[in-house]
Amino acid sequence: MAEKIKLSNVLASEALPAHLARGVIEERLRSAILDGRLPPGTAVRQQELATLYGVSRMPVREALRQLEAQALLRVEMHKGAVVAPLIGEDAVDTYGLRVLLETEALRQSIPLLDADDIARARGYIQQLENETRHAEIGRLNRLLHMALYSKAHNQKLLRLIENELNEEERFLRFHLSSMGLGKLTQDDHNALVDAASEKRVDDAVQVLEQHLNNGARVIRQYLDSQAAR
Numbered sequence: 001m002a003e004k005i006k007l008s009n010v011l012a013s014e015a016l017p018a019h020l021a022r023g024v025i026e027e028r029l030r031s032a033i034l035d036g037r038l039p040p041g042t043a044v045r046q047q048e049l050a051t052l053y054g055v056s057r058m059p060v061r062e063a064l065r066q067l068e069a070q071a072l073l074r075v076e077m078h079k080g081a082v083v084a085p086l087i088g089e090d091a092v093d094t095y096g097l098r099v100l101l102e103t104e105a106l107r108q109s110i111p112l113l114d115a116d117d118i119a120r121a122r123g124y125i126q127q128l129e130n131e132t133r134h135a136e137i138g139r140l141n142r143l144l145h146m147a148l149y150s151k152a153h154n155q156k157l158l159r160l161i162e163n164e165l166n167e168e169e170r171f172l173r174f175h176l177s178s179m180g181l182g183k184l185t186q187d188d189h190n191a192l193v194d195a196a197s198e199k200r201v202d203d204a205v206q207v208l209e210q211h212l213n214n215g216a217r218v219i220r221q222y223l224d225s226q227a228a229r
């Protein structure tokens, strides 16, 4: 079913100047994948995009490569690029990796966080408090976490983390209601920002570990319940 979705039904045709093409195409596709307009399995063809945006295939190919690196697309034999599946069997491994990556980023970042960073993080928690749309909850959760890691000096580490959070954001977008997670663990979020603002690095790391382990547990339960159906 997913394969039947045509890019031209989802993405508006627009004439892009050559020097902006790669970045704009990447962004258009990225948001359509994250908000679910392009579901997993959708074929993403270079020529179709090149025609849609009135550009050569070169910037299209580069944009697709970026999205592949962000785990939003994957290349399948005989099919070319398709929208990547949501978190699946390896979800628990993903969370295990996230604990390693994110606690390291948090350790690097906390000593350098200033009042603006903390205020930004608290702003996202506040917005999460009133938010009921799943896509928006996933997005705010990602922004909150990234705000706390943002001062980490290792840029490659931050990119890896953002990729994992993109994956989680898509998963939450589709499964939040069925997982019975009415409200993400806001107590964790508050404790995390409190510890960060007071530069209590070890406390913050401990809260984050617990937060991610809880996430892993809930997703595991959800996947098990789906498998048992």
Ligand code: NI
Residues within 6 Å of the ligand: 141, 145, 184, 189, 211
């Ligand atoms: Ni969170």
